[in-house]
Amino acid sequence: MDDFRPKIAADGLKFIIPLAAVTWLFAVFGCCMFSLISGVLTGFTIFFFRDPNPNIPEGQNLVLSPAHGKVVSIKTSVEPDFLQKEMQCISIFLSIFDCHVTRNPYPGAIKSTKYKPGKFHLAFSDHASDENERFSIMLETENKQNIVISLIAGFVARRIVSLVKMDDKLSLAQRIGLIRFGSRVDLYLPKDVNLLVSLGDKVIGGQSIIGEFTAK
Structure with missing residues (x-):
């Protein structure tokens, strides 16, 4: 059934419908220039809130990217919100041209x-992870491993929308949230995860492989 759902995030309809209505009204009253401008804004908004279904790779123990964007940082750092211990942190920057629906890794x-x-520092800056507004989720896997996903608002993005709640059981690549208009996602993984991405890589949420849990 998922293949037949609209490929637009539901949260975007509150922006798209009014813009489309204004575009139509401008066109009806012959305001061609305003109709063109409004139409372009409507088109960009539809593009921004697109929600394509990923091609989920087959394989066991794979950790997938939680977001579309560019890997801007890979480091070992203390996870600040839940575990307060050193983990591998992969930071993904989402520009305004990336899909902003985030998915379970x-x-x-x-x-x-x-x-x-x-605060609302630029999402690709070093200060964003520590100081910006964020919504963090801690997952427990079947093997009792913990993963943390932090959705971070940026200079332009000032609204984080969560699509999940406590005790939800999440499937691979399930939608977990949306960050409006430019943002960042930090993914904290245990140290025994074998990372398969490099700094500067472009990744696709729910599709690109970030790493793999080592078999035990």
Whole structure:
């Protein structure tokens, strides 16, 4: 059934419908220039809120990208919201031209969520992870491993929309949220995950492979 759902994020309809209505009204009253401008804005908004179904790769123990964008940081750092221990942190920057629907990187159950108000530094800056507004989700896998996904608002993006709640059991690549108009996602993984991405890689949410849990 998922293949037949509209490929537009539901949260975007509150922007798209009014813009389309204004475009139509301008056209009806012969305001061609305003109709053109409004039409372009409507088209961009539809493009921004697109929600394509990913081609989920086959394989066991794969960790997928939670977002479309560019890998701007790979480092070992202390996860600040839940575990307070060193983990591998992969940061993905989403420009206004990327799809902003975020997806679950690995099957598991939500054990905790946390909203942290903050600043709105540019999402690709070093300060964004620590100081910007964010919504974080901690997952527990079947093997009792923990993964943390932090949705971070940027200079332009000032609204984080969560599509999940506590105790939800998430499937691979399930939609978990949306960040409007330019943002960042930090993915915290255990140290025994074998990373398969490099700095500067372009990734696709729910499709690109970030890493793989080592078999035990």
